[in-house]
Amino acid sequence: MLFAALDWHQLFFALFALITCVFALAVLFTSNVVRMAFYLVISLGATSGLFFLAGAEFVGAMQLMIYVGGTLVLLIFGVMLTAQSRFVSMKTSAGDWVVAAGVGGCLLALLALVAFRVPAWSEPNADVANVALAESKTSTQIGLALSGIRVDKLDQPNEVLRSGMSGYLLPFVIVSVHLLVVLIGAAYMARTKIRADRIDG
Amino acid sequence: MNLMLFGTVTVAQYMLVGAVLFVTGVVCMATKRNALGVLMGIELVLNGANINFIAFGSKYLRPESLGLDGPLIALFVIVLAAGEAAVALAIALNFYNNHTTIDVDRADDLKG
Numbered sequence: 090m091l092f093a094a095l096d097w098h099q100l101f102f103a104l105f106a107l108i109t110c111v112f113a114l115a116v117l118f119t120s121n122v123v124r125m126a127f128y129l130v131i132s133l134g135a136t137s138g139l140f141f142l143a144g145a146e147f148v149g150a151m152q153l154m155i156y157v158g159g160t161l162v163l164l165i166f167g168v169m170l171t172a173q174s175r176f177v178s179m180k181t182s183a184g185d186w187v188v189a190a191g192v193g194g195c196l197l198a199l200l201a202l203v204a205f206r207v208p209a210w211s212e213p214n215a216d217v218a219n220v221a222l223a224e225s226k227t228s229t230q231i232g233l234a235l236s237g238i239r240v241d242k243l244d245q246p247n248e249v250l251r252s253g254m255s256g257y258l259l260p261f262v263i264v265s266v267h268l269l270v271v272l273i274g275a276a277y278m279a280r281t282k283i284r285a286d287r288i289d290g
Numbered sequence: 291m292n293l294m295l296f297g298t299v300t301v302a303q304y305m306l307v308g309a310v311l312f313v314t315g316v317v318c319m320a321t322k323r324n325a326l327g328v329l330m331g332i333e334l335v336l337n338g339a340n341i342n343f344i345a346f347g348s349k350y351l352r353p354e355s356l357g358l359d360g361p362l363i364a365l366f367v368i369v370l371a372a373g374e375a376a377v378a379l380a381i382a383l384n385f386y387n388n389h390t391t392i393d394v395d396r397a398d399d400l401k402g
Contacts, residue, residue, distance in 0.1 A: 102299045106307045113314040113334055122324050129330050132311075136337050139307065142299070143348035145361045148368070152340075155368050160333065160375045167326050167379045171392045179323040179393060186321060193317040200309035204302045213298030214352055230358055231365070241358045257362055264369050271373035278380035282387075 102142050108135035121178045126165045133157050147228045235261045301352055304345030311338030325382040325392050329375065336371045340364045 112132035116125050133156050140149035205211050233240050237258035311334050318331030345351055347360015386392050 099299055109307055110310045113311050116330055117314050117318050122326055125327055125330055133337060139341060140344050143344045144350045145344045148344060148361045148364045151365060151368055155372050160372050163375055163379055167382060170383060171386050176392045181321045181323060189317045189321045193313045197309055197313040201306055204305035211300050211302035213300050227361060231361060234358055234362055264366055268373055271376055275376040275380040279383055
């Protein structure tokens, strides 16, 4: 059987990686801003597929909900609010493309070289079958870590170090306040301004 | 080196995808003239970074992984990216209202 012989994990990884990269490049090479937004949706959706394949199912779901469902809808609203015909398709000059392609090509070559040069990163996990399925469910552990309890680091023998790993409660509070500030700030900046002369007159 | 399609998935392959997203985002930020295109480049860069965090935190790809720290940092990146997009969009809309253009090359009021 051909289907039984296929490695589905590998096949889906190749599929999602291909969709992610191709549509990211499509975002770069199209000059139409509406199409850019659509390609970005597909690219980020396929990225969440990569997250699921790496066993981070909670982050994959959040990627779909917050990124694809929230941030990109916001971006598309921005595109719609500014989509006058002369701004929909703005061409980049050829000189800019040449410089950007040179810099980007060098950067990509460097990053790819580094990624494959470290031996520990390019050898596959030998006992992937022994990773327990129960161990892979991370949603509860993530929730507990955000409320200050690291259930995955209980085996730290040093008492002092263990109390230092008190989870992500402080970053969680900071990021919550940050979101509140962002909400107020964005609403303040994007509000309709009443012109001063209209008040005077 | 394992670039073969039908080997086992490794961290390096995830990093290659992340590198492509990162470079695409950087070039996008540099070349797009539409302010919203620059924003989309930023989103691509943040996603490239997130792919690396997830790959290093995955137990499937490497026996000694970051563990839970990888997904947690990725979650914070997602939340911060959402906040960043909201503020940057408000700035872009303000710029559009004041200058009636969204071309970042025209934003040269501070040139002096």
